[in-house]
Amino acid sequence: MITEHIINQDNDKRVAALHADYDALGEHLDRRGIDIAVIKAKVADYGVAVPSWGVGTGGTRFARFPGKGEPRDVFDKLSDCGVIQQLTRATPSVSLHIPWDNAPAADLNAKAEEVGLSFDAMNSNTFQDQADQPHSYQFGSLSHTNAATRTQAVEHNIACIELGAQIGSKALTIWVGDGSNFPGQTNFTKQFERYLDAARQVYDALPDDWTLLTEHKMYEPAFYSTVVQDWGTNLLIAQQMGDKAKCLVDLGHHAPNVNIEMIVARLTQFGKLGGFHFNDSKYGDDDLDTGSINPYQLFLVFNELVEAEADPDFNPMHMLDQSHNVTDPIESLMVSAMEVQRAYAQALLVDRPALEGFQEGNDALMATDTLKAAYRTDVEPILAMARLDQGAAIAPIPAFRASGYRKAVADERPEVVGAGGGIV
Numbered sequence: 001m002i003t004e005h006i007i008n009q010d011n012d013k014r015v016a017a018l019h020a021d022y023d024a025l026g027e028h029l030d031r032r033g034i035d036i037a038v039i040k041a042k043v044a045d046y047g048v049a050v051p052s053w054g055v056g057t058g059g060t061r062f063a064r065f066p067g068k069g070e071p072r073d074v075f076d077k078l079s080d081c082g083v084i085q086q087l088t089r090a091t092p093s094v095s096l097h098i099p100w101d102n103a104p105a106a107d108l109n110a111k112a113e114e115v116g117l118s119f120d121a122m123n124s125n126t127f128q129d130q131a132d133q134p135h136s137y138q139f140g141s142l143s144h145t146n147a148a149t150r151t152q153a154v155e156h157n158i159a160c161i162e163l164g165a166q167i168g169s170k171a172l173t174i175w176v177g178d179g180s181n182f183p184g185q186t187n188f189t190k191q192f193e194r195y196l197d198a199a200r201q202v203y204d205a206l207p208d209d210w211t212l213l214t215e216h217k218m219y220e221p222a223f224y225s226t227v228v229q230d231w232g233t234n235l236l237i238a239q240q241m242g243d244k245a246k247c248l249v250d251l252g253h254h255a256p257n258v259n260i261e262m263i264v265a266r267l268t269q270f271g272k273l274g275g276f277h278f279n280d281s282k283y284g285d286d287d288l289d290t291g292s293i294n295p296y297q298l299f300l301v302f303n304e305l306v307e308a309e310a311d312p313d314f315n316p317m318h319m320l321d322q323s324h325n326v327t328d329p330i331e332s333l334m335v336s337a338m339e340v341q342r343a344y345a346q347a348l349l350v351d352r353p354a355l356e357g358f359q360e361g362n363d364a365l366m367a368t369d370t371l372k373a374a375y376r377t378d379v380e381p382i383l384a385m386a387r388l389d390q391g392a393a394i395a396p397i398p399a400f401r402a403s404g405y406r407k408a409v410a411d412e413r414p415e416v417v418g419a420g421g422g423i424v
C-alpha cells in the first residue's frame with residue numbers, strides 16, 4: 001500500500017489551488033441555486049466496484065502483452081484494488097471471478113479487511129473449460145444440448161453463490177458464451193428453453209437477499225447468435241425468473257448508435273435495472289476505458305439514474321468492466337472510476353424542475369440546453385475535494401506515479417504470461 005506521507009506530500013502541492021477552484025465553483029453553483037456541499041457529499045458517498053480481472057493486463061484476439069508487476073493471484077489483485085481505493089476513495093468493493101479468484105473464504109475476508117475493501121457481485125465462468133471438469137463448454141454451458149453439461153454449469157454457479165455468501169457478496173452475475181457461429185447450428189427456441197431451465201435452477205439456489213444479474217451481448221465469443229443477445233431477451237429472463245432477477249447493462253454490449261440511456265430508463269421503469277458494467281466503445285465491444293470515447297453518453301446514462309434516485313428502493317450495482325492493453329491497469333481504473341463519478345456529479349447539477357417545465361411545454365431547445373448546462377460544468381474541484389476530505393489524493397495519477405508502487409510490485413512479482421485477460 002501507499003504511505004499517507006506520499007499522498008500528503010503530493011496533496012500539499014495542490015491544496016491551495018484546489019481551495020480557490022472549489023470556492024469559485026461554489027459561488028458559480030450558488031447563483032444556479034445549487035449547494036456545492038450537497039453535491040460533494042453525494043459524490044463522496046458514491047462508489048463503483050472494480051473487477052478483480054481488471055488489474056491484470058488484458059489482451060485481444062491477436063496478442064497479450066504482460067505488464068510489469070502483474071498480480072499473480074487474487075491476493076495480489078486485492079492489493080492493487082486497495083491502492084485504487086486508497087488514492088481515489090471511489091472504489092470500495094471488488095467483484096470476484098470464479099474460478100480465477102478461488103481461495104478459502106477466510107483468507108479472502110482477511111485480505112479484504114487488510115486493504116479496506118468489501119466484495120461486490122460474484123461472477124461465474126462457464127465460457128471456459130477448467131482442467132478438472134468432465135464436460136466441455138465448447139458448444140455452450142447453461143444451454144448446452146447435453147444435460148450433464150448443463151448440470152455441471154448450474155453446479156458451478158451454485159458453488160459461486162456458496163463462496164459469495166461467506167464473503168458478504170449479495171449478487172451473482174451469470175455470463176455465458178453460449179450461442180452459435182453458423183445459421184442452422186442451433187434451434188433458437190430450444191436453446192433458449194434450455195437456458196431458462198438451467199438459469200431457473202441457479203435462481204432457486206439464490207439466498208432471499210441476493211440478486212441474480214444477467215448480461216446481454218450481441219456477439220462474441222459466438223459470432224452468429226448469442227443466447228442472450230439483447231436487452232429484450234435479458235428482460236425476458238429477468239421476468240421469467242422472478243423478483244430477485246435483474247438486468248445488467250454493459251455499455252459495450254450494444255449495436256453502434258443504440259440509445260443506451262433509453263434502455264436504462266425502460267429497465268428502471270419496470271424495476272429490472274440490476275446494474276452496470278461501465279466501459280466505452282468506438283466500434284463494438286472494445287472494452288475501452290470508461291468515458292474515453294463518449295463521455296456525454298455516460299452523462300446521459302447518469303441523468304436517468306439521478307432521475308430514478310428519488311426512489312429509495314432503486315439501488316443498481318455499479319462496476320467497471322474494461323480491458324487494459326496499453327496503459328497501467330491501476331491508472332486506467334482510477335481514471336475510469338473518476339469519470340463515472342464525474343458523470344454522476346454532472347447529472348446531479350441538472351435543473352430538474354426547469355427540465356420538466358421545458359418537456360411539458362415542448363421547448364426542445366431549452367430542454368436539451370438544460371442538460372448541456374449541467375454537462376458543461378467542470379466538476380473536477382468537487383471530485384478532488386471529496387477525495388481530499390477522505391484522505392485520498394487530490395490528483396491520484398501523479399500521486400500513484402510518485403509512490404513507486406508499480407516498481408515495487410514488479411520487483412516481487414514475476415511476469416505472468418498465461419493469466420486470464422479482460423472479459424465480457
Ligand SMILES: [Mn+2]
Pocket residue numbers: 215250277321423424
Ligand atoms: Mn461486462
